[in-house]
Structures are given as C-alpha cells and as structure tokens.
Amino acid sequence: MSGEIILRTHNVSKRFGRLNALNGVSAEFRRNVITSIIGPNGAGKSTYFNLLCGALRPSSGTIEFEGRDVTGLPQHRFAHMGIVKSFQITTLFPQLSAHENVRLAAQVRVTIFDMWRPRASLKMLSEQADFILERVGLGHRRDRPAALLAHGEQRALEIAVALASEPKLLLLDEPTAGMSPQETREMMDLIVRLAAERTIILVEHKMKLVLGISDRLIVLHHGELLAEGAPDEIKRNELVKRVYLGQRDH
Amino acid sequence: MLLGSATSVALDVSERLRGWLPFAQRRRAWLAALFLILFPLVAPFKALATMILIYGLYALGFNILFGYLGLLSFGHSALFGTGAYFCGIAIAHFGLPWWAALSLGVLGGVLAAAAIGVLAIRTLGIYFAMVTLALSQCLYYLFYQATDWTGGENGLTGVNVKTINLFGFGLDFVNPLVHYYVIAAFVIVALFALSRILASPFGAVIEGVRESEARARASGIDVVRVRFVTFVVSGAFCGLAGALLALHLSIVPIETMHYDTSGLAVMMCLLGGMGTFFGPFVGAAIFLLLENLVSLYTVHWQLIVGAAFIACVLFFPRGVWGTILQRSRT
Numbered sequence: 001m002s003g004e005i006i007l008r009t010h011n012v013s014k015r016f017g018r019l020n021a022l023n024g025v026s027a028e029f030r031r032n033v034i035t036s037i038i039g040p041n042g043a044g045k046s047t048y049f050n051l052l053c054g055a056l057r058p059s060s061g062t063i064e065f066e067g068r069d070v071t072g073l074p075q076h077r078f079a080h081m082g083i084v085k086s087f088q089i090t091t092l093f094p095q096l097s098a099h100e101n102v103r104l105a106a107q108v109r110v111t112i113f114d115m116w117r118p119r120a121s122l123k124m125l126s127e128q129a130d131f132i133l134e135r136v137g138l139g140h141r142r143d144r145p146a147a148l149l150a151h152g153e154q155r156a157l158e159i160a161v162a163l164a165s166e167p168k169l170l171l172l173d174e175p176t177a178g179m180s181p182q183e184t185r186e187m188m189d190l191i192v193r194l195a196a197e198r199t200i201i202l203v204e205h206k207m208k209l210v211l212g213i214s215d216r217l218i219v220l221h222h223g224e225l226l227a228e229g230a231p232d233e234i235k236r237n238e239l240v241k242r243v244y245l246g247q248r249d250h
Numbered sequence: 251m252l253l254g255s256a257t258s259v260a261l262d263v264s265e266r267l268r269g270w271l272p273f274a275q276r277r278r279a280w281l282a283a284l285f286l287i288l289f290p291l292v293a294p295f296k297a298l299a300t301m302i303l304i305y306g307l308y309a310l311g312f313n314i315l316f317g318y319l320g321l322l323s324f325g326h327s328a329l330f331g332t333g334a335y336f337c338g339i340a341i342a343h344f345g346l347p348w349w350a351a352l353s354l355g356v357l358g359g360v361l362a363a364a365a366i367g368v369l370a371i372r373t374l375g376i377y378f379a380m381v382t383l384a385l386s387q388c389l390y391y392l393f394y395q396a397t398d399w400t401g402g403e404n405g406l407t408g409v410n411v412k413t414i415n416l417f418g419f420g421l422d423f424v425n426p427l428v429h430y431y432v433i434a435a436f437v438i439v440a441l442f443a444l445s446r447i448l449a450s451p452f453g454a455v456i457e458g459v460r461e462s463e464a465r466a467r468a469s470g471i472d473v474v475r476v477r478f479v480t481f482v483v484s485g486a487f488c489g490l491a492g493a494l495l496a497l498h499l500s501i502v503p504i505e506t507m508h509y510d511t512s513g514l515a516v517m518m519c520l521l522g523g524m525g526t527f528f529g530p531f532v533g534a535a536i537f538l539l540l541e542n543l544v545s546l547y548t549v550h551w552q553l554i555v556g557a558a559f560i561a562c563v564l565f566f567p568r569g570v571w572g573t574i575l576q577r578s579r580t
Contacts, residue, residue, distance in 0.1 A: 053468070055467075055468070074472070075467050075468065076467055076470045076471055076472045076473070079467075079468060079469055079470030080470050084468065084469070084470075085468050087464070087465075087468070091462055091464050091465045091468070092461075092462065092465060093457070093458050093461035093462050093465060093466075094461055094462070095461055096457065096458070096461060100454070103454075104454050104455070104457075104458050104469070105469040107451050107454060107455075108455075108469050108470045108471055109470070110451075111451045111452075112451070112452065112455050112471060112472070112476070113452050113455075113479060114450055114451045114452055115446075115447045115450045115451075115452040115453075115483070116446065116447075116450055117450060117451065118446075118449050118450065119449055119450060119451055119453065119454055120449075122451065161465070161469065162468075164469075165469055165470060
C-alpha cells in the first residue's frame, strides 16, 4: 500500500486578518512514508501543519483524507479518523501520571461518556498504555506526573499519547525542539522505527535533521509551495539553496 | 494565635492521615457514609446536621463542575432552586408521593442545567461565570413572577410530608432523627454515585479536559460536549439537593434561587477544598456551623464568617480538607 496517496491538500490558503499565512498550497502525502515539511521561519509551516490536523480551518481550498473531503470538520473528528498530532510546545495532561496520559488517549477510542463501569475494568487499555510507554522508553516513569518529567521525557510522552490514538497519520510538530543532541538522536531513531507502520508528517525547522530520514520533502517559503520531492532532488534544488543560503544553522 | 494553633492542628491530623490515605481514597464513599451515620451524635442539633447534609450535597454537585472540570459557574442556585420548586410543586399542588417528587426534583435540576448549559457552555472563564449568572437570574424572575405556582416572594408553602412510606413501613418524618437519616440515605446514595462517576471512563475524560483542553481535543475528545454533559450531571446532584431541601423545610423560600445561593456553593467549595471528594462537605459544615454559632451571639454574624473565610483562603489556599490532603501526601 506504500506510495498510495493518503492525504491531499488542494489549493489551501489561510488568512489571519490581512496576513496571508498560506497561499494556495497543493500537495500530496503518501502512505507509510515520512514526509517532512521544511522552510525558514515564517514560511507557514505551522499554519499548514494545523490545517492538516484540523486545528485550523482553511480560508479556502480543500483537504482530502483517504479520498474523502474533510475540510472544516471539527478537530476531534480528525482524531477519530486517524489523524493525530503532537504539539510543538509540549501539551500533556500535566497532573496525570505518564501512564494515565497514555491510557486516557487510548480510552477515547473505546468510550468517552461511559459513567458507570469502573475505569480499572478496561484492563486492555491499561496494558496497551504500558506497552506504548515501554516502546518510547518511558516504562520506568509510569507513575510519575507528566509535569515532573524531564523535557526529553515529556517529548517522548507526547509521542506516546499520540500513538495511543492508533493514528494512521501521525503529525509531529518539531518533535526535537529544545532537545539535547543525545535526546535528538534518540527521538529521530524512534520516529524512523514508528514509520515502519504508519504515515508520518514531520514539521521541522532544521533541514539537516530531516534530510536523512525523510522519504519526501515539502519546502514552504512565504506561505507558498517552493519545492516538493525526494531528499536528493531538494538538496540540488537551486531555489531551495537560495532560500536557505546564509542561514548557517541549517 | 488562634489561627496558628488551627494550622498546627491540621498538621497534626495530616500526620495521622498519611498511613491510611490510600485506603481512604479507595473507600471514600464508605467512609463518608459512616461519617454521615454517626454525625447526628456530635452535631449540636439535628436540623443543623440536616442542613449540612443538604448544602454539602449541593456543594458536591457544584464541585463536579468547578473542582473536577475547572469551570466556575455563578448560576448553580438555578439548578438547586429548580430542583426544590419541582419537588415542592409536585407535593403542594399535585399531592404526589415523596419519591415521585424527589425524582421530579432531580429532573428539574437536569432540565435547568440543560437549558443554561446549552447557551453558556461555549463561553469560558469569566464569560461563563457571567452568562450562567445572567441565565440563573432569568430563572429566578420566572419563578418569582409565577406566584400561582411558586408563591412568589412568600415562597412555596405546603410541602408537607409527614410519613415516608417505604415498602409498607411508615417512617415518621416529623421525628428529627428519622428525618435526618431519611435525607442522609439519599445523600449517601448520591455519594456512591458520584464516587462511581469519578472512577469511570467519563471521570477520566473530565480530568483530561480540565488538565489540557488542546490535548483532549487532539486526542479526539469533543470538549464542548463533555462540558455540557458534566454540567447536566452537576445539575442532577444539585437538583436532588434542592428537592431534599424542600422536603426538609416544608417550604421553598425564593432565596433558594437567589444568586446568593450560587455564591454559597463557591464559598463552601473553596473553604473545604475544590476538586476533593470530601471538601464540599467539610466546607458546608464549617460555613453552617460558623453561621449558627456566631449568630447566637451577634446579628453581625456575616462579619465574623467573612473574616473566617478570608483567613481560610489565606492559610488554607487549597481549602481546609484540600490542605490536609496535600500535607499528608508530601
């Protein structure tokens, strides 16, 4: 099934008042590969990302998921269809334990409004949460409140919470923001491992970081699509070079 | 001086609590039931004990929204009051049996919550507080004007229940102790129901929405609907409390609906500890005991109770019960 198109945006734009954050972007995302959205600051990456996960509605244009028009649906519906995002700024349930963070996200797939059964009777969810925590390397932090975890651990928990929703499409917004080189390497390894089973869309500021792991890249600049293609093509692309020129950090 | 010793008493209690706290958490509804059964033995008089039960239940219902979901409503008097009037009207005008009247009271709370909730739930923070306040005042005037049904300014009289018939047994509802235990039975059932709801999957969702709305939404939770359902559940508990008040007083004073009563719920929750299981009861007990004791000596009891409230907020920022819990955890 790899290579089939899972998500497509057609001519999407987003305006905030008089600011055109995003201008007629059409792009396709293929199943079971890692696609990275890159671009310099203010390129519209985050805006585009938030349109893809349903957190924002496009001002115009359409978004198609698995062949279905999903433009303008509320965000919680996106999650139920299998489009789940992680946040750039860590957004967890701070006072709940790592385990409960993951368990609750998993529970949403089963029940939200059940007021009578004890939570503990849904054993399967609790086991699944433990499994996911082990997978992202947080097994030993199971009972610690999310707010008390180290920054890198919180980023990993963020991924774990997203995984608990069993996403078909996992959207990650700068997952390595603020991480040490060591933590960054671990996170990148984790992302590559996760990509074996699902589609991943990654937003990243630093091009170097994603060139090695991405199957496809989408380059945004001033709210418009600058280039799209395999890492090698993007590396050779003159336009992209010019945009990134003089930005030593990349 | 006095406050200093109060704090040290709290510390002392918390020392002893530490050991059995996990047990108390698991068996919270049983412990509360036990306490309510023994309570009349220590309460100064039965009528006050009954008032503490009823207002404790009302604050408990309010706490579901305020403490567990994190929404401050200033309109809960409407839920409490509608419960009281529905129950009262069922008995005074239609002569329905006590159990039907109580059920109608719960229904009243649910309906009032649904009506207010549907309009208010899309707003947040101070706007939510103001919209609920405004809508509850609308209901207040509705009940105030409908004199034929509610007695208007004079309150609804004639809510008389002399005996409670239970499976062929007639319980003497005029006897203060029987009276207390009948009402306590309902409060205990409500406590078990609440404990169950909090431990349910929906209870987990409520906590999640309070902790982070953005995270909840990204995980697939319809946050607005969760808020609405929680508001309605809160309305059921407050409606039951109102209905019990009508049975207890044999009259429904119009003040039940007044926004003072909404403020009371906020105050009791803050006094006892918002977001804790026992907090609202502790808060209701402190408030009503203070009111009753101080008003024996001076008509300016509100001055003293107000000062005590300020002292509590300053020295027990998580409420009396909440502070004890916090100290015993660390």
